[in-house]
Amino acid sequence: MKYSMAKVIVDVPSRETDRPFDYLIPDGMQGWIEVGSRVGVPFGRRTVQGFVLSLHEHTELDPRRMKPIQELLDLVPPLPADLVKLAEWMSGKYACSMISALQAMIPSALKGKAERYISLAEPGEEESIGEAEADGLFAAPLLLTGEEEEIVRYVQASGQVTLDHLSAHFPGRAGEIKGLIARGILAETQMIKDKVRKKTVKTVAAAVSGEAAEAALASFSAQAKRQKEVLEFLLEVGVPLSLQEVLSTLGVTAGTVHKLAEKGFAAITDVEVFRDPYKDRRFKGSAPLVRTPEQEVVYGNVTEVLDARQHGVFLLHGVTGSGKTEVYLQTIERCIELGRQAIVLVPEISLTPQMVERFKGRFGGKVAVMHSRLSTGERYDEWRKIREGRVQVAIGARSAVFAPFADLGLIVMDEEHETSYKQEETPKYHARDVAVFRARQHGAAVILGSATPSLESYHAARSQADDDFAPLLLEMKQRPLGSRLPGVHIVDMREELRDGNRSMFSRKLHEGIASRLERGEQTVLFLNRRGYSTFVMCRTCGYVAGCPECDISLTYHQKSNNLRCHYCGYAVPAPSVCPECGSEHIRYFGTGTQRVEGELAKLFPGIRVIRMDVDTTTEKGSHEKLLQAFREKKGDVLLGTQMVAKGLDFPDVTLVGVIAADTALNFPDFRSAEKTFQLLTQVAGRAGRHQLPGEVFIQTYMPDHYSIVHASRHDYLSFVREELNHRKTLHYPPYSKLILVTLSHEQLPLLLRMAENFTGDLRAKAQRLGWFGSLDRFAADALDILGPVASPIPRIKNRYRFQCMVKYRGTLDAVRLVRETAAATLEQLKDASLQISIDVDPQMLM
Ligand code: ADP
Numbered sequence: 001m002k003y004s005m006a007k008v009i010v011d012v013p014s015r016e017t018d019r020p021f022d023y024l025i026p027d028g029m030q031g032w033i034e035v036g037s038r039v040g041v042p043f044g045r046r047t048v049q050g051f052v053l054s055l056h057e058h059t060e061l062d063p064r065r066m067k068p069i070q071e072l073l074d075l076v077p078p079l080p081a082d083l084v085k086l087a088e089w090m091s092g093k094y095a096c097s098m099i100s101a102l103q104a105m106i107p108s109a110l111k112g113k114a115e116r117y118i119s120l121a122e123p124g125e126e127e128s129i130g131e132a133e134a135d136g137l138f139a140a141p142l143l144l145t146g147e148e149e150e151i152v153r154y155v156q157a158s159g160q161v162t163l164d165h166l167s168a169h170f171p172g173r174a175g176e177i178k179g180l181i182a183r184g185i186l187a188e189t190q191m192i193k194d195k196v197r198k199k200t201v202k203t204v205a206a207a208v209s210g211e212a213a214e215a216a217l218a219s220f221s222a223q224a225k226r227q228k229e230v231l232e233f234l235l236e237v238g239v240p241l242s243l244q245e246v247l248s249t250l251g252v253t254a255g256t257v258h259k260l261a262e263k264g265f266a267a268i269t270d271v272e273v274f275r276d277p278y279k280d281r282r283f284k285g286s287a288p289l290v291r292t293p294e295q296e297v298v299y300g301n302v303t304e305v306l307d308a309r310q311h312g313v314f315l316l317h318g319v320t321g322s323g324k325t326e327v328y329l330q331t332i333e334r335c336i337e338l339g340r341q342a343i344v345l346v347p348e349i350s351l352t353p354q355m356v357e358r359f360k361g362r363f364g365g366k367v368a369v370m371h372s373r374l375s376t377g378e379r380y381d382e383w384r385k386i387r388e389g390r391v392q393v394a395i396g397a398r399s400a401v402f403a404p405f406a407d408l409g410l411i412v413m414d415e416e417h418e419t420s421y422k423q424e425e426t427p428k429y430h431a432r433d434v435a436v437f438r439a440r441q442h443g444a445a446v447i448l449g450s451a452t453p454s455l456e457s458y459h460a461a462r463s464q465a466d467d468d469f470a471p472l473l474l475e476m477k478q479r480p481l482g483s484r485l486p487g488v489h490i491v492d493m494r495e496e497l498r499d500g501n502r503s504m505f506s507r508k509l510h511e512g513i514a515s516r517l518e519r520g521e522q523t524v525l526f527l528n529r530r531g532y533s534t535f536v537m538c539r540t541c542g543y544v545a546g547c548p549e550c551d552i553s554l555t556y557h558q559k560s561n562n563l564r565c566h567y568c569g570y571a572v573p574a575p576s577v578c579p580e581c582g583s584e585h586i587r588y589f590g591t592g593t594q595r596v597e598g599e600l601a602k603l604f605p606g607i608r609v610i611r612m613d614v615d616t617t618t619e620k621g622s623h624e625k626l627l628q629a630f631r632e633k634k635g636d637v638l639l640g641t642q643m644v645a646k647g648l649d650f651p652d653v654t655l656v657g658v659i660a661a662d663t664a665l666n667f668p669d670f671r672s673a674e675k676t677f678q679l680l681t682q683v684a685g686r687a688g689r690h691q692l693p694g695e696v697f698i699q700t701y702m703p704d705h706y707s708i709v710h711a712s713r714h715d716y717l718s719f720v721r722e723e724l725n726h727r728k729t730l731h732y733p734p735y736s737k738l739i740l741v742t743l744s745h746e747q748l749p750l751l752l753r754m755a756e757n758f759t760g761d762l763r764a765k766a767q768r769l770g771w772f773g774s775l776d777r778f779a780a781d782a783l784d785i786l787g788p789v790a791s792p793i794p795r796i797k798n799r800y801r802f803q804c805m806v807k808y809r810g811t812l813d814a815v816r817l818v819r820e821t822a823a824a825t826l827e828q829l830k831d832a833s834l835q836i837s838i839d840v841d842p843q844m845l846m
């Protein structure tokens with residue numbers, strides 16, 4: 001079939017360009033252009049990157065007025081057609097542009113930008129530039145100044161140079177260069193350039209064999225002894241070797257090998273290689289374990305769907321250590337046997353080295369790891385292994401859900417309740433929803449695993465009310481190794497204070513640590529990061545250093561001794577006297593973990609503490625190193641923030657202490673009880689996972705809070721029941737859906753007016769549709785609008801922020817309503833600096 005026209009989504013981020021544009025397909029590209037191809041197309045006066053959305057035989061437009069596609073950037077389209085469909089769905093669901101959805105799916109290496117190249121213009125018929133020398137060349141009418149001539153000569157000598165290079169070489173001559181282009185003496189072309197290239201190595205092989213080889217060997221002169229040696233070696237080995245290896249083995253120079261190649265006796269070729277970040281690592285192999293009866297049920301359910309190539313979603317609620325990971329491994333094995341591929345999603349890959357090890361150990365080279373700390377090139381290579389079908393399993397955080405497998409059979413999402421599965425930047429997608437959509441496209445299964453499923457997933461499984469998302473609930477309550485869940489004690493810190501203990505450690509936790517030190521067992525101490533930020537305060541006047549652009553306090557960084565804003569990056573050296581009153585009593589309140597570390601050293605002289613927080617884990621691989629050190633028992637205590645709560649599994653950890661459990665409870669977020677419950681359950685699960693029994697102390701000022709009480713009893717169901725009641729009364733998810741709209745602008749009065757306009761407009765439209773103000777009544781379709789109010793962080797990067805919250809239920813298309821209203825508001829103002837951001841199903845209410 002001959003396609004004459006392609007619809008292309010261009011990489012130009014604006015509301016006006018968020019639609020397909022039509023381009024002609026040149027004859028030479030017939031058969032190469034596909035849906036999902038990445039192309040360079042002329043757009044206005046530029047060349048931009050774009051993605052082919054669809055191909056058409058005919059065009060309604062006049063072909064003479066259409067521009068052709070300029071370049072095809074890859075032989076294999078980076079996006080299979082199903083991902084292009086997925087992007088369309090995302091754009092509707094999350095109110096994001098098509099290009100932002102498509103860009104989220106490809107590695108950053110492929111986010112090419114146009115480079116502008118300058119060369120001599122093609123000779124026209126009459127005024128041929130031809131072979132003539134420069135003096136004869138530029139006779140009238142091409143009168144050039146000396147400076148212009150210099151530029152032209154330079155371009156002529158170089159053949160082709162980038163505009164950046166040329167303007168750097170001739171500083172201050174932009175006018176001349178532009179003039180030469182305008183007069184058609186120099187030509188400008190644009191080409192998309194990728195950020196990284198495929199990596200290649202030079203290999204060498206003998207290019208002769210048999211009698212020809214004999215003759216070749218006989219032909220070397222005495223001086224060419226080294227060349228002869230190389231050829232003998234290549235003939236003996238018989239397979240291509242890397243040039244480097246040949247040089248180092250024989251101790252010859254590259255010149256020798258090249259001479260051999262010039263004579264036609266050897267061939268030097270560039271061979272593409274994959275950068276493998278794990279190439280120097282050995283993984284312990286692991287065979288499948290005999291399934292427990294509980295695992296058998298889960299395995300049976302999932303493989304039934306897999307074998308039948310059906311779509312099915314399972315919510316696997318299994319206590320920590322119940323063998324969920326083993327089930328993932330075995331179902332994936334089945335998936336691979338069926339010739340299909342699997343994706344494993346983990347909340348944050350650098351925090352789950354043990355997970356990666358288990359998958360690598362079981363499946364070896366079949367696994368691609370999409371690690372956030374890989375270099376752009378390494379990530380691109382892992383991605384290519386997936387796209388080219390060289391691996392069957394992809395493991396990674398959120399964005400691995402887009403792994404471009406051809407026949408996806410299974411998607412596993414571990415710790416499905418984690419907030420990191422929601423992307424906070426555009427496109428603001430949730431990997432769980434994307435996983436379910438993709439699985440439906442492929443007729444694939446999804447396992448959502450957690451010891452503390454999100455209320456949304458659990459409610460959906462229980463009520464089976466939603467056609468799109470009604471997972472089947474599967475449970476695992478036993479630990480295969482027979483170990484018991486640890487005993488959890490709540491420690492009332494108010495009582496400690498009443499009894500005169502002003503330390504951050506309760507007496508019980510203190511005793512616990514002391515006895516572990518004596519017995520040579522290990523302790524994990526957990527500190528909730530929230531509420532413990534590091535700020536600078538003057539003890540004399542109470543001054544707190546704040547960011548001049550954003551309404552938040554600056555954070556102290558010990559290493560660089562400066563103060564930094566976490567929102568905009570603003571940084572200043574830490575002052576030694578108070579900028580307000582000149583007092584020297586200005587104090588740096590170190591991170592919570594630093595303070596705890598100091599206190600531990602004081603109370604237990606000689607104690608070995610491994611601290612894991614943002615300050616100690618900035619370097620690549622530092623998490624792994626710290627955890628390895630702890631595993632090798634080079635530390636008595638592992639102290640950290642959220643990072644230590646994730647799936648770690650150490651046999652000698654018998655004590656877990658939570659320093660302050662309730663810091664997150666006071667957060668203005670309707671999920672704070674749920675988050676606290678999940679975190680405590682997760683931390684508690686770190687103790688006594690093996691033979692030694694475990695013990696957990698939760699220190700709190702709110703010992704009666706239901707999330708703390710239920711977490712201490714490992715009682716997920718009671719927690720859920722109580723929490724769902726609250727949510728129902730207040731119409732929060734899962735009993736409603738939310739859309740958070742944030743408007744921002746530099747001028748406060750203008751912003752206020754626009755926020756009022758927007759909300760008023762939205763209300764009026766919803767009222768006309770009969771949706772508005774009905775959440776408290778029993779209507780199936782109902783919607784309420786809260787706000788506008790100042791955002792919890794009222795100013796970021798000198799922009800004021802107001803927000804409004806849409807709460808709704810039923811089948812009404814609120815996303816569309818919000819999107820259209822936002823577009824109308826922007827249209828009305830015609831001020832590009834007003835921004836309206838739409839967050840569908842927000843996880844963070846900031
Ligand atoms: P989870 O992912 O639910 O925390 P894991 O899969 O890590 O649980 O299992 C916890 C421990 O139990 C691991 O040490 C694992 O090797 C072991 N285990 C899991 N399944 C079995 C089984 N069927 N037989 C024996 N040991 C098992």
Ligand code: ZN
Pocket residue numbers: 538539540541542543578579580581582583
């Ligand atoms: Zn002061």
Ligand code: ZN
Pocket residue numbers: 547548549550565566567568569570796797
């Ligand atoms: Zn700032």
